[in-house]
Amino acid sequence: MRFITSLAAFAALTVTTPAFAQNAEVGKRLFDQYCSSCHGLEGKGDGAMAEFLNIKPSDLTALSAANDGEYPMLKVIHIIDGRTGVRGHGGDMPVFGDVFMEEGGHDPNSYTDVLETRGRVLSLATYLESIQQ
Structure with missing residues (x-):
């Protein structure tokens, strides 16, 4: 019975909480x-920091244009997250998956904390998709 109550509470929260x-x-x-x-206010x-970097930051508004008009969502997610081994700028870019996980003292073994971190990475990738030219 306790499981059913917990399941019902979870279902109610997921229905009423915005994604x-x-x-x-x-x-x-x-x-x-x-x-x-690094990437500028418009991406x-x-x-302001671009001139101090060894590798020039990418023009993030041209990702689709450089990929035959198709936004490379999965590649962008992997680069932002960085924990997958795909790194931007030859390794100079921060690993934002780790940054987001550590920022709030999140536990990498906590399912909720992992989901929150992935949500932040996905939100950032979705924003970048919205600024494509």
């Missing part, structure tokens, strides 16, 4: 906080 996993507005806030200093690779 943030693909929220471009959340992604924009994350971009402004974590990415704009063109011209941030």
Whole structure:
């Protein structure tokens, strides 16, 4: 009975709680906080720190154009997350999967914390998809 009550409570929360996993507005806030200093406010690779980097930051508005008009969502997620072994900028870019996980003292063994981190990565990737030219 306790399991059924817990399951019902979970179902009620998931129905009434808005989904943030693909929220471009959340992604924009994350971009402004974590990415704009290198990639620039508009994502063109011209941030205030760009001149100090060994490898020029990518123009994130041209990802689709460089991929035959198709936004490379999975590749972008892997680069942002960084924990998968795919690193941007030859390794100079921070591993934001780790940054997001550690930022709030999250436990990498906690399913909820892992989902929150993945949601932040996906929100950021969704925002980048929205700025493609």
